[in-house]
Amino acid sequence: MMSSMAAPSIEKNWFGHPRGLTVLFLTEMWEMFSFFGMRAILVYYMTMHLDMEQEYASLVYGAYAAFVYFTPVFGGMLADRWLGKSRAVVIGGSMMALGHFMMSSEALFYPALCMIALGNGLFLPSLASQIEGLYRDGDVRSKSAYNIYYVGINLGGFLAPLVCGTLGEAFGWHWGFAAAGIGMLLSLVIYLCGRRYLPPEPKRGVEARAARPPMDRAARDRFALLIGIAAIVVIFRGAYEQNGNTIALWADTGIDRQLTASWSIPMTWFQSINSLAVFIFTPVLVARWARLAKRGVDTPLLARMAFGATIVGASYVALGLVAAWSEAHGTRASWVWLFVWFVVFTIGELYILPVGLALFGRMAPEGFRATSIATWFFAGFFGNLLAGGLGTLWSLMNHGLFFVLIGAVSGLSAVLLYMLSRRHRGVGQQGEVGGTAVLAR
Template sequence: MSIVADEKSFLGQPRGLPVLFLTEMWEKFSFFGMRTLLVYYMTTTLLIEQGRASLIYGLYTAVIYLTPIAGGVLADRWLGRRRSVVYGAAIMILGHFMMASESLFYPALAVIAIGNGLFLPNLPGQVAGLYKPDDPRRGSAYNIYYMGVNLGAFMAPLACGAVGEIYGWHWGFALAGVGMAAGLAIYLAGGRYLPPDPPRKARSEGGQGRSEGLARSSLWLFGGVILAVVVFRIAYEQVGNTLALWIGSDVDRGLGGWTIPMTWFQSLNPLLVFLLTPILVTAWDRAARKGRGGSSLTRMATGAALVAGAFFGLAAIAALSGGNAVHWLWLAVFFLLLTSGELFILPVGLGLFGRLAPARMTATMIAAWFLAAFAGNLLAGVVGSTWSWMTPAAYFALMGVTACIAGLGLLLLARPFRKLEG
């Protein structure tokens, strides 16, 4: 069952899309606000050494993408998507406010992860229900939705990061909780514009045709995409981990006699997502109307190549600096390349899994996509623990090689996956 709004109100999209967009924006404000502070909080307040702090960071950001597996199954079989979003948001609000207490640090991380498991697969799972199956706007809907993700991620370091650095990390964590509460309020207020949950019978018996389409012989293709994205995320997820440490120690952050707060650089990536997405969506929609859209896997491989180029460039700059501080403008160039690559791979992959999922398994399939984020974040944390053993140039070059391997894997899958996507 789907809702198709005749009135166009947001970049030519149904009215339900901005509701989901804004809800996701505030959820990501809370998540990235807390994530921006996490490594600094552990190393400066809790006095956890860098290697262990990176492991904890990697484990937490990995578990955030593991709990949606259980949340997707619960939603598809019992709770439904809408109740799962509400319950998950409420639990996350509690967890963010628990972060204000040092003694509740680990329990708070666990509570946030549990709430996220209910929330994360079920909000994007409602996007497809806003469109008819043959609506040409479906292809770019997830890229527009992804703008909400990154608008929240852009605001979070500026607000939570500044509050945390100036007034104390605990106040930054509390502000993240306020953001999650705002997202829940928007979702409840805009519920009438969202697609209803499939009836219980449809959740248990519907979608058989699509299930047959996902033949067992094709499942290895989805597994191959997940594996490639796991490798990609080892490099990509260094942005909030080892790259953040490098920004704090080896980057000249001066601007006209003022020092840019180190947490603010975490806003560059989502800001560029917000600026570049409309350009890419327009170009891709125009190409699709002319029959020259290209396959999703080819786009994703292009994205991995761009991210590899970003890390190789940063490695070269770090090597040529001779131990001197690197000007922050080089970091801005790095983020421009990284973000361009991200837009070719992450929202495209999310949309691919969302479009091809059977109606009765939408949340579960999207949760399977997030399984790649779990494994990738976990491995990124393990790899990040070696940061202090290597020079920045060598480490960034290693991340470039990692992204190249991911791109090659996606390129090899492009031809067989084209038949399934068609």
């Protein structure tokens, strides 16, 4: 249930929405700048600067990314029950900023990764779960709020590789990590300055448990279904998370990035295409779904997610064919192929990740929203472990065959999501869950 007793300051609007949405938008934009900026250069830093073997670097990358999704499970619980969302955001953001600056020291590499992951666990679910509290019951603006928030996220994701990646490639990887740390500090300052526009803290601890509705059988069944969906998303993420791991390596070794005789496209810039495509295709897809809904065509969200996983799987298979052809002819593939792959890949992502997290947020029982959102991120934990394990095959097999294998993994998740959609036809309709786009790391 959304807050029906909003503070007076929340009622004042910026751009047609409560001021708090702008605060959350900018806070998450700069947090994502730091997150994606660090991620864009991490695998290059490990293999080129720390001289790690590719298989080991893949495992480290997968383990780090996994714990980024694991810690929000407990961070969301801490925020719901004891710390409160505002305090959790401040503590988590401070830890993340410190971790990014610690990356400037090779000796602190592993402690820095741990610091960032732990801080993220407090920050991420606590920030996203404040959106609902900005709106009164029945406020239709709440649905579009998630789309606006998602655009802010991807604005940070678009800028990050261009800034942090360019600094890292041109001046040294430590400069890229420092830029990510500055982005995190900006995120924290914006949140502290705009805290008065955010929802009041809900009750916590013993008082909150007394006020929270009991977890009845219907709520338990709903959580069981969400856990089943999350288990399938684990498989999908094993394929999806290759975009910052083996795809990044292929951008370095398998792509002809030369545009002129004296300049080639920086390999980190390709990571920005994903966010750029989100800007372009999110309004297109939302408008299409709205038109279909007006005509009475309302695709269940689980079926929509299955379609997205199918698109991602097909994109990997196509990339595998390109890689196999170029390797057979002893040449590098044109950069255009990787650009097109990112575009198609992102369209598939928009059908599954933001839609899936919207489903988790809307289906959460009252009093357990942050915990429910954290459960979605828990799927990312196992998914990234799977992705890291799959990534170790990159150095052991033909790259074309590797991409086809990854496409098959995504295809398997599509089949399972489709089967679940057929079994639970009444779950995930647009009218029930909203069909809006939410944070989707």
